[in-house]
Amino acid sequence: MIVDVRKLSSGACPARPVYHHGHFCVRTFHRLLSYPGYSLFIFFIIYLQMMDLRLYFKIQSRGTLDYSTSNTILNQTNPSPISHTIHIFDPLPIKKMMVEPIIHYVRSPLAEQFENTLHFTYYFPFISANAISYFHCFLSIVSMKFLSSESLFRRQIGVCIFQFRIFLDCLDGVVFRAHSHNKRYKSYYGDYGYYVDVVSDILGGTCLIVSVLLYFYKQRPFRPIKTRSNICSSSSASDGGTDETDLMILNLEDDQSSLRLNSSPSSPSSSPNEINNHLLETKQTIFITLVLFSVKYLLAAMFWDRNVHAYEDLLDSSVNTPQEKALQLSLLHSPLTILIFYLWRYLCALSIQDYLLFAIFIDRPWEFIQKTKTISWFLLVGTVLLTELHTDQLRSVFAALHSNS
Known part of the structure; x- marks a missing residue:
């Protein structure tokens, strides 16, 4: 974004965006041809939606889980690597229905393919699932150095490191099921490995939020245009109308870092720090915004895990x-049950984490946090209330069945 601050003889700091003219479809087609990454991203979104549509019919046709085949019997006298076919929808337990789509359709199949192709647990039996969890805790700390950097390229490297950390989080579950010869895709509440996984997830989320906070402190984001206009109007009135400025946004798609400030020689008291305070968000606002985002992130994780268990x-x-x-x-x-499952798939903490990582990769983390703060709170609170009412209703239905029998 190129911002040109100019002194005008009239007007109280109006902000006028100037857009490039042209047909929307033509510009979109040109953007897709010029940047293949956009096309790949659109195809990836289409893939996720098509798989989610297929998941709906799989849930509708799913029968009772066969618990007798949950364990794999191996020849203990002559162990050998055993390959298994990867089935994304078979079996289909509750946790897989409520997990994030990218984990369900991309990361977990890749982790299972990694185990089935390279026979990781066979050749490295001394590497446990907890050891993998400890290692991706280390990667979470390492990623902070990159995610908090002022360089976009280094932040993108940090996103890649954190994505590898999430992949290892999926791999430790695959390794655990391979070591225990158990195919069931579920959380074993109360086990030591469960608490290790919870602590590693908390550490990873904390490192991500702290990294974003440190980056915002280094490069404070711009205030909204309306807020800047009000501040400029009040400052102009206090100066008696002798020093008025106009913010003209020449190109909304340019980088915000290219800022040109042309101050008037008749106002020597307006230092660059004062102008920056008028244009940029305060550290207090940044801190409060990140705290609220962290609370939402934490609530999504807590209620998702609680409802999966329920x-x-x-x-x-x-x-x-x-x-x-x-x-x-x-x-x-029931359609209501499936609707709740789909809501949690896109509102769970892992989904919010991926949304934030994508925003960091395209250099729009502040815009993502600001633009989605209201709708995300509304959806999360509504989903939590709907889920609580639904689970209470299910418990009452089963209680009535037991009392009648």
């Missing part, structure tokens, strides 16, 4: 009577 107990637990099995499947195939 739905696993209600809809994926082993039951004895045919009536309970039929009721479980009926409630699982």
Whole structure:
């Protein structure tokens, strides 16, 4: 963004955006041809949506999970690497229905392919799932150095490091299931490995938020145009109208770092620091904004994990009577249940984490946080309330069935 501050004889600091003219479709087509990354991103989004559409029909047709095949029997006297076919939708437990789409369709299949092709646990049996968790904790700390850098290229390297850390977070689950000869895709609450995974996720999220905060402190983002106009108007009125400025945005798509300030010689008291304070967000505003974003991030993680556990107990637990099995499947195939699953897929902490990483990669983290703060809070609180009411209703339905039987 190129901002030209000029002294005008009239007007109280109006801000006028100047856009390039041209048909939207023509400009979009030119952008896709000029930047292939945009095309790849669009194809990736289409892939995720097509897989989510397929997931809907898979949930509708899913039967009762076969717990007898959850364990893999190996020949202990002559162990050998065993290859398995990767099935994205088979089996389909509750956790896989509620997990982030990128993890479901990209990272987890890659981690399973890594294990099945290279036989990682066979050739390196001494590397446990907890050891992998410790290592991606180390990567979280290393990524802070890059994510907080003022260089966009170094921040993009930090995003790649953090993405590799997320891949290792998926790999430790694959390694755990391979070592324990267990195919079930679920969280084993209360185990030592579960707490190690929780602590590593908390550390990773903390490192990401602190890195963004440090970067914003180094390069404070611009205030909104309306806020800057109000500040300029008040400062002009205090000067008696002798020093008026006009902010003209010449190109909204240019880098914000190219800022040209042409101050008037008749106002020697206006130092560059004062002008920057008028144009840039204060550190207090940045800190409060990041704190609110962190609270939303934490609540999304807590309620997602809590609700996954609740739905696993209600809809994926082993039951004895045919009536309970039929009721479980009926409630699982309910459109409301599937809607709640899809909401959590896009509102869980891992999804928010990926949204923020993508914004950092394209150098728009502040815009992402500011533009989505209201709608994201509304969706998250609404989803939490809807889920709580739904799980309470499911518990009452099962309680009524048990009382009648």
